[in-house]
Amino acid sequence: MPLTSTLARRPSRIHLAQLLCAAALSGCALTAPSSPQSTTASPALPAEAIRALAPDGTLRASINLGNPVLASRDAATGALKGVSVDLAHELGRQLGVPVELKAVDAAGKSVEVVRAGAADVGFFAIDPVRGEGVSFTAAYVVIEGAYLVRADSPLAANAQVDRPGTTVVVGKGSAYDLFLTREIKQATLVRAPTSPQVVDEFISRKLDVAAGVRQQLEADAQRVPGVRLLPGRFMVIEQAMGVPASRPPLARATLHAFVERMKSSGFVAAALKRHGIEGAAVADPAPQR
Incomplete structure (x- = not known):
C-alpha cells in the first residue's frame, strides 16, 4: 500500500492496540501518532517529506536529559517530559507516525546518536563543532x-x-x-x-x-x-532541532518549517509555561530555508 494512503487512513482501535503491544514487547518508548499538547492543525505533508524524516515509519527522537530546560524525568512515574519531548510528540503527530524517544544523559551523546543515524531528529545547542554530521534548524528557544x-x-x-x-x-x-x-x-x-x-x-x-x-x-x-x-x-545558547546531515535536504527543510510553525503558533511558549521553565525565551522567527 502506498505510504500516502497508509498515512491518510485513521488507525483502527485494533491496529493501535497492536502497535502499543508491539512497543511494549520491544521495550521501545513508542507513542501513538498524537499529541495531547497539540495546538496546530496538521499540514498536508507530502509522502517524500515524511519518508525523509522518518524513513522507517517511526520517528526516533534523541532526548537529552542533561539539560533540564529541555527535558527531564517525572519524579513519580519516570516518564520523559519537557519542551523537547512535547515537540517530538507533536512532530510525530504531524507526520502521522509513532514516536520512539531515545533518552541520553549528555548533549554530546545526543549529537552522536543523531550523527550516527540511530535517531532521526534531536535537540541541540547550535554550535559549529556540532555542525559536522548534523543539519540544524533555526533556534526554537534561547x-x-x-x-x-x-x-x-x-x-x-x-x-x-x-x-x-x-x-x-x-x-x-x-x-x-x-x-x-x-x-x-x-x-x-x-x-x-x-x-x-x-x-x-x-x-x-x-x-x-x-x-x-x-x-x-x-x-x-x-x-x-x-x-x-x-x-x-x-x-546565550540557541537551542534547535537537527537531523543527520546524510539525510536529503528535504528533511532539514521540513523540520525547519515545523520549528517555525511551533514558534509562531505559540506551541513552544505554551510548553515553556506548562513545564515551569523560567530564564528561557522563544527564539525570534527565522526565514524559510
Whole structure:
C-alpha cells in the first residue's frame, strides 16, 4: 500500500492496540501518532517529506536529559517530559507516525546518536563543532549559561572568571564546554561526565567555578549550601532541532518549517509555561530555508 494512503487512513482501535503491544514487547518508548499538547492543525505533508524524516515509519527522537530546560524525568512515574519531548510528540503527530524517544544523559551523546543515524531528529545547542554530521534548524528557544561559585569566593562578575589559577568545571561535550573551550584563555577547564554532575564535581574536587545552564545551577544552589550564582550570563545558547546531515535536504527543510510553525503558533511558549521553565525565551522567527 502506498505510504500516502497508509498515512491518510485513521488507525483502527485494533491496529493501535497492536502497535502499543508491539512497543511494549520491544521495550521501545513508542507513542501513538498524537499529541495531547497539540495546538496546530496538521499540514498536508507530502509522502517524500515524511519518508525523509522518518524513513522507517517511526520517528526516533534523541532526548537529552542533561539539560533540564529541555527535558527531564517525572519524579513519580519516570516518564520523559519537557519542551523537547512535547515537540517530538507533536512532530510525530504531524507526520502521522509513532514516536520512539531515545533518552541520553549528555548533549554530546545526543549529537552522536543523531550523527550516527540511530535517531532521526534531536535537540541541540547550535554550535559549529556540532555542525559536522548534523543539519540544524533555526533556534526554537534561547537559554542562558551562568557561573556558580562558593559564597566566600572572591569572584563577583563573569569577566573575572578567565584568570590564571582559576578552575572551571563544565559538562563534557555540552554547549558550555564547546563555547568555553573556544573562549577561555587563562583559566583551566575541568570536564564532568555530564552537565547534571557539574556541581557535585565542583564540590568534591574543590574547584573554583561551575558552569552550566542557569536553571540547573539554580536547582543545585537549592540543595547545596554555601554557593551562589554570579550575576548575569556568560553566553546565550540557541537551542534547535537537527537531523543527520546524510539525510536529503528535504528533511532539514521540513523540520525547519515545523520549528517555525511551533514558534509562531505559540506551541513552544505554551510548553515553556506548562513545564515551569523560567530564564528561557522563544527564539525570534527565522526565514524559510
